[in-house]
Amino acid sequence: MLKKAPEPILPQPTTPKGRATLARILASGRETFGQAGYVSMRMSDLAERAGLSMGALYRYFDNKDDVFLAIIHDIHNELYAASRPGEPHIFRDHPRKAILESNRGYLTHYRNHRKVMRAFIEATMVDPRYNDMWWYMRERHIIRVATALERDHGITEVNRMPARISLEALASMTEQSAYVWYAHPDAAADMLPVADAACIVSEIWYCTLFSKMT
Template sequence: MTARPTTSKGLRTRAHLLDCGREVFARDGYVDARMSDVAEVAEISMGGLYRYFANKEELFAQVIADLHEQFYQASTAREHDFATEPYEALVEANRGYLALYRERRDVMRAFIQAAHVVDRFRDYWWQMRTRHVKRFVAALERVHGITRVNGVDAALAAESVACMVEQSAYVWFAQQSLHGAEVDLEDATRVVAHAWYATFFSPPVDEPAPGGVRLTQTRPRPA
């Protein structure tokens, strides 16, 4: 593994190479991308590129690590309080996730491809989704005291909805050409946010609402 640069020039060069690598992976996919293509786009020698990244796998790993953190931050509700506005907070968080997924759809398509052929990226994919699920489950228990949903562990329920959102984003955005139609971001957001809300805040008719709070199957859309 190569050493991370410490000078301002080195850091700028590394960031430039990551941008160029992201461009090549988005264009060609993980399997077909080549370091020589990255060097060409970056207008740097192969030797110069290898001083920063030992191989394609290392370069892509950093591209995905950066994207992982961006997703984690993008799917954080900052304008709405999950305690008092759970539906609105879920809309905000899911909009952030889906908007970034749509923006980075080509890189995400390459990532899913890589996860099927390289164990390291399969593990990255697992870590990414697990981190998101654990954050939600922890907040659900801490803020609303919910640990079980319809008789099952809330973590299992969260995994199921997270899978739905992840696969929906992949179909709607990463595979838009196969889907055959562009999905409006707001429509996508409302669909998945409603699924989260209905799963955790709309109890069966014969069960009381969690914490004694009056909840209904649907809520009006925020203004």
């Protein structure tokens, strides 16, 4: 059973102004964490960027971890949605196309939020809550693909090993590649185009999972 990820503690504003302020805090948080990193980010930095007093900010969030967990929770759901093929039957009928579409969606969203993802990797090293969130994120992706692989193609083993073993390696490869190509500080000057990145990792996915079909 998939262990549940840590849930963010989100305020529930009841007015349009309150909901707009919450959205502004979270949007500003993505920028602030992305710029400062997880460890160095301060609530005063967030208040300034969001155009709020410290008192107003603390009416929504008690500390920076409540803000960051909410941000990462949202980004995970966005990554999960972005990596889902557009048509339900595409993985069954056109697995290579589906894999490419999924990886392109994942890598595009990762690239667009690369600075926050860098801060997230930093956070996993110092706080177990974020390590739990990271584990949940990868497990959720792996379980989705394993389920589709068995359902649509009857594949439960790859090279006489449980398919999950290969999926763990493939997911790790994609995740680490995304970090190296987009989130690592040295990647900013010359980022690999997403179209090329998606083709590279997708061919590895396809050849690994469907080697008997190539």
